[in-house]
Amino acid sequence: xxxxxxxxxVRRTIKRAVVPLAFTAxxxxxxxxxxxxxxxxxxxxxFHSQTTAGTQIFTVPPNGHDLRQITHVAGDAxxxxxxxxxxxxxxxxxxxxxxxxxxxxxxxxxLVTLPGIGLFNGDPSFTPDGERLVYGFFDGEHGGIASMTLxxxxxxxxxxxxxxxxxNVSPDGRTMSVTCQQDPxxxxxxxxxxxxxxxxxxLTPFTAEVGAKSDWAPDGHQLVFTDxxxxxxxxxxxxxxxxxxxxxxxxxxxxxxxxxxxxxxxSYSPDGHWIVLRLEDHGRFGLYRIRPDGxxxxxxxxxxxxxxxxIDWGPRADNDARRDGDG
Numbered sequence: 001x002x003x004x005x006x007x008x009x010v011r012r013t014i015k016r017a018v019v020p021l022a023f024t025a026x027x028x029x030x031x032x033x034x035x036x037x038x039x040x041x042x043x044x045x046x047f048h049s050q051t052t053a054g055t056q057i058f059t060v061p062p063n064g065h066d067l068r069q070i071t072h073v074a075g076d077a078x079x080x081x082x083x084x085x086x087x088x089x090x091x092x093x094x095x096x097x098x099x100x101x102x103x104x105x106x107x108x109x110x111l112v113t114l115p116g117i118g119l120f121n122g123d124p125s126f127t128p129d130g131e132r133l134v135y136g137f138f139d140g141e142h143g144g145i146a147s148m149t150l151x152x153x154x155x156x157x158x159x160x161x162x163x164x165x166x167x168n169v170s171p172d173g174r175t176m177s178v179t180c181q182q183d184p185x186x187x188x189x190x191x192x193x194x195x196x197x198x199x200x201x202x203l204t205p206f207t208a209e210v211g212a213k214s215d216w217a218p219d220g221h222q223l224v225f226t227d228x229x230x231x232x233x234x235x236x237x238x239x240x241x242x243x244x245x246x247x248x249x250x251x252x253x254x255x256x257x258x259x260x261x262x263x264x265x266x267s268y269s270p271d272g273h274w275i276v277l278r279l280e281d282h283g284r285f286g287l288y289r290i291r292p293d294g295x296x297x298x299x300x301x302x303x304x305x306x307x308x309x310x311i312d313w314g315p316r317a318d319n320d321a322r323r324d325g326d327g
Contacts, residue, residue, distance in 0.1 A: 040218075040270040040315030044106065045287070045300070046080040046089055047266070047278075047308040057091060058308070059106070062269070062276075062289070064300045070108030077102075081125040082314030086270075089314075090133050092122035101135050103150060106317060114152035118143065127169050134158065134167040134176065145178065158197045166212050169195050171220040175245060179214065182206040190214055190225045192245060203247040211238070213310050215267035220245065222292065224275050226265045227252060238262040240277050242292065253294035266311025268292070276313045279303070287311065 044059040051069070055076035060067045071077040075095035082089060086106065093100045093113065099120040104111040114121075118137030125134055127147070132154075134147045144160040145167045158167075164178040173195055180191040180200060187206040193199060203223070204210055211229030216222075227241040237256040240263045243249060253275065254263040266276040274289040279299075285307035287300040301308065 040084075040086065042269045042271055042274075043082075043086045043314045043316035045266075045276055045311060045313045046082060047287070047311040048076075048078045048080060048091075049306060049308055055094075057089070057108075060287070060301065062274075062300055062313070064287075064302075067301070070106075071104070071111070072108075073111075079123050079310045081312050083126045084128060084130040084315065086315040086317035090124040090126060092124065094122070101133065101148075101152075103133075106314075114148065114150075116148070116152075117146055117155050117157070123166055125168050128171055128173045134169060136165055136167060138162075145176070158195075159193060159200075161200075164191070164200070166214060168214065168216060170216050170245070171218060177214055177216065177223055179210055179212050180206075186230060188230075190223065190243065201247070203243050203245070204250065208241075211264060213265060213267075215265070215312075216245075217268050217292070218270055218272045222249070224253075224265045224268060224292075226263075229264060231259065231262070235259045238264055238280075240265045240275065240290065242275075251294070253290055253292070254297070263288075264309075266308075267313050269313045270315040274313075276300070276311050278308050278311060280307075 042062055046059050048055050048057050055078055056069050057071040057077045057080045058069050073093055075093055078092050080089045080091040088103055088105055090103050093102050099122040100113045101116055101121050101124045102113045116137050118139040120138040121135055123136040132147050132149055137143055137146050143162045145158045147156050163181040166179045168177045175192050176195045177192050180189045188210045189202045189206045190204045190210045191200045191202050209228045209230050211226030214223055214225040222242050224242050227239045228236050229238050237259055239252050239254040239256055241252045260282050262280040264278040268275055275292055276289045279286045279288045281303055284303040286303040287308045290297045
């Protein structure tokens with residue numbers, strides 16, 4: 001499903017509703033638990049961007065050279081997530097009447113679509129063992145989070161809840177992060193739950209207006225997210241932030257204000273040394289990276305009219321000869 005500013009598919013349908021008060025009470029009462037980036041050498045960065053033939057998925061090395069469009073689907077190819085071995089990508093294909101989970105090789109070949117349990121299925125991400133996908137579904141009345149094998153079998157409902165999106169399993173496989181909606185596009189929090197299902201825990205307040213894309217650090221000790229992603233108030237700027245999996249240590253890594261310059265979180269690099277993000281500056285867009293302590297903001301793709309969205313930095317596959325760039 002699409003990240004902030006480019007909503008469609010399941011997310012667009014679900015966000016018409018309002019969270020019941022009982023859901024809010026569950027989030028506030030739950031105790032903290034004890035699309036993730038998996039440890040490895042830094043490989044290609046994947047994202048989706050608008051083209052003249054719909055939204056498509058692109059890859060680029062972290063040095064910014066050799067930008068490639070790797071999908072040419074009818075409809076929109078969005079929300080790419082790397083497999084733990086860097087050889088495959090899971091993503092969502094949206095058309096006016098459907099949303100489907102798809103998997104392909106890292107170069108865009110061998111694309112297959114997978115059956116889900118809903119009329120709309122999307123936002124897929126790999127589990128740490130690389131053997132399953134977790135994804136969001138909506139059946140026309142109700143939605144939630146489910147999982148399946150890479151072939152589309154063994155469907156399991158993890159969470160029945162219309163107001164969550166962007167499921168990502170922690171590197172240790174025990175916890176899942178989601179974006180929780182109290183008032184869609186306005187009041188959203190970063191939440192966690194046990195990976196097998198259970199109570200939701202809010203790591204941030206709903207007033208943080210957390211964006212749809214978040215990510216686990218490779219060591220599982222931190223998550224990155226976008227603070228004030230939906231810009232509901234004039235003069236607000238979106239900023240990249242981090243927080244611990246127990247809700248402590250929240251910190252803004254970027255400090256933009258005024259509304260004309262914004263930063264939207266993508267993911268950690270597999271070596272854990274960088275966070276990749278989209279920078280927006282007065283209507284222009286760039287692919288940037290920053291250290292997890294908020295220093296050394298650097299351009300990968302400089303500001304232009306080309307907007308990278310839902311960014312995921314993958315591990316280098318064993319047979320990938322393209323170099324990391326400086327890491």
